[in-house]
Amino acid sequence: MDPKLQADFLDAVSRSKSLSQRPDPATLLRLYARYKQASSGEAQGERPGAMDFVARAKWDAWAAMRGQDSAQAMAEYIRQVQDLEAAT
Numbered sequence: 885m886d887p888k889l890q891a892d893f894l895d896a897v898s899r900s901k902s903l904s905q906r907p908d909p910a911t912l913l914r915l916y917a918r919y920k921q922a923s924s925g926e927a928q929g930e931r932p933g934a935m936d937f938v939a940r941a942k943w944d945a946w947a948a949m950r951g952q953d954s955a956q957a958m959a960e961y962i963r964q965v966q967d968l969e970a971a972t
Contacts (some may be wrong), residue, residue, distance in 0.1 A: 885955060893922060893958040896965040903965075904972040915964060917945035921957035926950055 900915060907915065920927070920942075927947035932939035949957060 889955060889958055892962050896962040899969065900965045903968055905968075907968055911964075911968070913941060913945040915961065916942055917949050918957045918961040918964065920946040921949040921952055922954045922961055925954060 897919065906912075927943060927950065929943075931947070932943050934940065
């Protein structure tokens with residue numbers, strides 16, 4: 885994998901933690917899904933139960949990324965953080 889892309893991704897992860905405004909829940913789920921796909925690959929494990937709303941929503945968002953390679957997920961994560969920074 886491209887070392888520059890990995891470095892840019894890690895930088896974006898760091899910057900995402902200090903955004904001036906907290907993103908809405910849907911945006912946070914997209915960020916989470918892209919982060920997990922980039923760092924862990926395809927969704928793993930069993931889907932959480934219906935009563936664990938947060939874990940299930942996070943797992944579903946990650947599972948929706950199936951088929952996307954980690955480099956693409958990293959690039960999309962970086963772009964999304966840049967968009968969030970520009971919006972504030």
